[in-house]
Amino acid sequence: MNKQRRLCAALTLTALTLLAVPLAVRAAEPVKVGFLVKQAEEPWFQDEWRYAEQAAKDKGFTLVKIGIPNGEKMMAAIDNLAAQKAVGFVICAPDVKLGVAVNRAAKRHNLKVMSVDDQLVDGAGKPIADIPHMGISGYEIGNQAGLAMIAEMKVRGWKLDEVGALRVAFDQLPTARDRTMGAIDALKAAGLPVANVVDAPQAKTDTESAFNAANIAFTKNAKFKRWVAVGLNDEAALGAVRAAEGRGIKQDAMLAIGIGGSQTALNEFTKPTPTGFFGTVLISPKRHGYETAVAVFEWATQGKAPPPVTLTAGTLMTRQNQTELRKQMGL
Secondary structure, eight states: OHHHHHHHHHHHHHHHHHHHHHHHHHHHSOOEEEEEESOTTSHHHHHHHHHHHHHHHHHTOEEEEEEOOSHHHHHHHHHHHHHTTOOEEEEEOSOGGGHHHHHHHHHHTTOEEEEEESOOBOTTSOBOTTSOEEEEOHHHHHHHHHHHHHHHHHHHTOOGGGEEEEEEEOTTSHHHHHHHHHHHHHHHHTTOOGGGEEEEEOSSSSHHHHHHHHHHHHHHTTTOSEEEEEOSSHHHHHHHHHHHHHTTOOGGGEEEEEEEOOHHHHHHHTSSSOOSEEEEEEOOHHIIIIIHHHHHHHHHHHOOOOOSEEEEOOEEEETTTHHHHHHHTTO
């Protein structure tokens, strides 16, 4: 009988040991956090990914980077993360109105989710309360760009009633509209006539689309000899500058200020001769990449939920202060 008991005990111990092996292997697997962005080729998102990878290295988790240019690929990416046993993800969705679908998929797979840059909304256009967000006050950032334009126009001695204000518009994205209207409102408050504001709707948020939109606007409004231009990002401002150059509008008659402080802006600043791209409102991809990735990791592993909304600020960067400013911000 004792022999039988010893045999049963040995078999039980062996079974428990075998069951424990997969758990031990699983415990040794690195924690995975996804980082999904709508336009992976854009410099801003490349920078966010770079800082998110630094966060992964510092905190000891694995970052899974996926580009999601449309809703179908976005849903496939979330399923992919679940299959990889990720704990959560950061997302800048291709359309903010996909918020309900994102939230439903995250809950179905038990994934923590945090939005970055563009805040996800429900069917009524209201922010989804249980998805934490890190973004920018689009209106304030745009207002900063507008105030910077006013200051530089005063330095150049431009008269506001003689200046055309080009708004490179992508109004289907609320952040884009907020940024451009913030700039235009600052210009109008300073005395720019409402009739001098020219909208140039772009099909996408890249330089080529901005160029095409601005080119049409310049053709239709040849009465203005001096221009200021603003858009969602640095690419929009640069597209306007390139279109102006093609129309013979030189640097001394063109004043564009971008938003983002991306590599696009830095490349323009390094040109030997200044162009119409005067400056950019620098917003930190480091915070947006590093801090959101860490937030999702700590939320999933430590139960430490991020604040509901975190808004970051911007600083005007020009050819003159770019080196010092980037150094100060750890870029």
